[in-house]
Amino acid sequence: MSDSHSHDHDHDHDHLHNPHGPHPYQPDLEDAPFTHCQLMAEAVGELLIEKDVFSADDLRAMIELIDSKSPAEGARLIARAWLDADFKARVLENVNDAATELGIDAGTIPIRAVENTDTVHNVIVCTLCSCYPRLLIGLPPDWYKSRSYRSRAVREPRTVLKEFGTHIDDNIEVRVHDSTADLRYLVIPERPQGSETMSEDELTSLVTRDSMIGVTTL
Amino acid sequence: MTRYTIGAAVAVRSAYPPGHVRAPFFIRGKTGTVEQVVGSFGNPEELAYGRNPEQLTLYRVRFQQADVWSGYTGPGQDTLVIDIYENWLDPAAGDHP
Known part of the structure; x- marks a missing residue:
């Protein structure tokens, strides 16, 4: 440690490490136990490459494609749908095809849009695992994959929504979609009041990830 | 072959097989x-x-x-929509497709 980091103040408070000893290193990845599932994923990946099912380059390209996705792409789609009723109709018919119109590759797993209105508020969950429209809006947040969210979103959705700061009036239907199979879901949030004069870019910046899962409104 | 049409009343089978089962436990029998x-x-x-x-x-x-x-505390109009494959569905009692 350099002299510029002087320790002339008292150390009578609790410290996580000896202030005069070596600085603790962040553990290396290899210091955590290598789990059965990690080992199996590595082994299956290597086997598929060895058997020419796909190449190492295919695998890298798919990981890069998934990493390149973010809620910003879904936000663009939502903003356009707010502005163009015909486009919104096509989104409700087939999200993947509508995304292609905007130059967004949302993959081949069918994504279904569900629209919030003044009578219905939609919420998405996958109780069995963590199905999520990854190829449109990126990887799911950790809480979406938690057992707590997955079990409670179906059983007490209004309580869960309140924890996200979202109150849905009792005269509105809360409709929870359990994404257990071959579909993925995307919520079209209600366009906020006061946004009538906004440009498409401004509208895009209003749309959040959580609003596309349905745990918040805008 | 599509056995059910929109609006059909269906019951989720009360079956508990092992394996990679895609019908959530909580919905069986409903x-x-x-x-x-x-x-x-x-x-x-x-x-x-x-x-x-x-x-x-x-x-x-x-x-x-x-x-x-039982004991759902939200308003009566709240719903749950679940993706379910045909092998998990029977006609609801009294409903013949």
Whole structure:
């Protein structure tokens, strides 16, 4: 440690490490136990490459494609749908095809849009695992994959929504979609009041990830 | 072959087989209404084991929350829509497709 980091103040408070000893290193990845599932994923990946099912380059390209996705792409789609009723109709018919119109590759797993209105508020969950429209809006947040969210979103959705700061009036239907199979879901949030004069870019910046899962409104 | 049409009353089978089962435990034995006929997909319960899967019709089935959970505290109009394959559905009692 350099002299510029002087320790002339008292150390009578609790410290996580000896202030005069070596600085603790962040553990290396290899210091955590290598789990059965990690080992199996590595082994299956290597086997598929060895058997020419796909190449190492295919695998890298798919990981890069998934990493390149973010809620910003879904936000663009939502903003356009707010502005163009015909486009919104096509989104409700087939999200993947509508995304292609905007130059967004949302993959081949069918994504279904569900629209919030003044009578219905939609919420998405996958109780069995963590199905999520990854190829449109990126990887799911950790809480979406938690057992707590997955079990409670179906059983007490209004309580869960309140924890996200979202109150849905009792005269509105809360409709929870359990994404257990071959579909993925995307919520079209209600366009906020006061946004009538906004440009498409401004509208895009209003749309959040959580609003596309349905745990918040805008 | 599509056995049910939109609006059909269906009951989720009360079956508890082992394996990669795609019908959530909490919905088995419950009765709902077909909201959408999604299309035909390979049975994921066979695909998971590398078998050549049969093609199954997938439905979106709507349930009233009050029918799913005893003591559901939200308003009566709240619903739950679950993607369920045809092999998990029977006609609801008294409803013949």
